[in-house]
Amino acid sequence: MKLPIYQIDAFTDKLFCGNPAAVVPLTEWLSDESMLQIAAENNLAETAFYVPTETGFHIRWFTPAVEVDLCGHATLATAYVIFNIQGYEGQVIRFSSRSGELIVECKEDWLTLNFPVDHFQVAVPPPALMESLNSTTMLEVYKGKSDYLVVLESEEAVQNLDFDIIVLSTIPARGIIVTAAGNDVDFVSRFFAPQSGIDEDPVTGSAHTTLIPYWAEKLSKNKLTAKQLSKRGGYLKCELDGERVLIGGQAKLYLRGEILVD
Structure with missing residues (x-):
C-alpha cells in the first residue's frame, strides 16, 4: 500500500527553521502499531495522521515513542497540507481529536490554531525538577494538565538554561515548559519532553495553551507575541479568547513523497 507523506516546517516562514512535522493523509485508519512504526x-x-469525517477531519499525533493527546505544530502542518496541497475550499478546518474540537483558520499565509485553554495551578517543584535546574533561579512553578510551567527571571536565563536532561526525564509529566518575559516579544519559552522521546522540541504549539493564559494575566493583555528559543526557533502570534487560545503561525513545505506499507 502506498501512502502520501509531507514534511512541513511549522511556525516559520523559511525552511530549516520552526518545527518539522510529518503529515500522512488517510482515507481510513491504520492500526495503532502501524502509525507508531511510521512515526x-x-x-x-511528531507525525500527524488524519481522516475525513462528516464535519471535517479526525486527527491523531504520534511521537517516535507514543501517541499524544495534543500537538500544535503538527496540527498546523496538517492544516497547511489540507489548505495548500489537498485543495480544501474554505477558510476554516474543524478537527476532532483526543483533546476535543480543534479549529484552524487560514488568513493569507497565516494559520491560526483555536485550542482549549490549559488550566494550571501553583505547584511545589518536584525534587527532580529542582535537581535538574539546580543552578537556575525559578521565580514560579505551576502544573497544568500535562506539563510543568517554570518561570525564570529573563530571556537570557531561558536561552542559557543549564539543566540535566537525564534527571529532567524522571519528572512525572509530559514535559517541562520554561519561560520568561521577552526582550522584543511579550514572552519567550523552551520546551523539554524527554518522557515523550523529545529532549527539546523546536516549537511547541500545545505548550502555548498554558503560556498564553499565564502571560495574558501577567501582562494584562490578551494579544501577545512569542518566540520559542530552540536552535531552530519559531515565532507565534497569540491571543487569549475566554476558554480558548488562538495560536498563529506560518509554515513551509519541505518534502512530499510516498511511503510503502505492507
Whole structure:
C-alpha cells in the first residue's frame, strides 16, 4: 500500500527553521502499531495522521515513542497540507481529536490554531525538577494538565538554561515548559519532553495553551507575541479568547513523497 507523506516546517516562514512535522493523509485508519512504526521511522518529534469525517477531519499525533493527546505544530502542518496541497475550499478546518474540537483558520499565509485553554495551578517543584535546574533561579512553578510551567527571571536565563536532561526525564509529566518575559516579544519559552522521546522540541504549539493564559494575566493583555528559543526557533502570534487560545503561525513545505506499507 502506498501512502502520501509531507514534511512541513511549522511556525516559520523559511525552511530549516520552526518545527518539522510529518503529515500522512488517510482515507481510513491504520492500526495503532502501524502509525507508531511510521512515526518511529520518520524520527521527527511528531507525525500527524488524519481522516475525513462528516464535519471535517479526525486527527491523531504520534511521537517516535507514543501517541499524544495534543500537538500544535503538527496540527498546523496538517492544516497547511489540507489548505495548500489537498485543495480544501474554505477558510476554516474543524478537527476532532483526543483533546476535543480543534479549529484552524487560514488568513493569507497565516494559520491560526483555536485550542482549549490549559488550566494550571501553583505547584511545589518536584525534587527532580529542582535537581535538574539546580543552578537556575525559578521565580514560579505551576502544573497544568500535562506539563510543568517554570518561570525564570529573563530571556537570557531561558536561552542559557543549564539543566540535566537525564534527571529532567524522571519528572512525572509530559514535559517541562520554561519561560520568561521577552526582550522584543511579550514572552519567550523552551520546551523539554524527554518522557515523550523529545529532549527539546523546536516549537511547541500545545505548550502555548498554558503560556498564553499565564502571560495574558501577567501582562494584562490578551494579544501577545512569542518566540520559542530552540536552535531552530519559531515565532507565534497569540491571543487569549475566554476558554480558548488562538495560536498563529506560518509554515513551509519541505518534502512530499510516498511511503510503502505492507
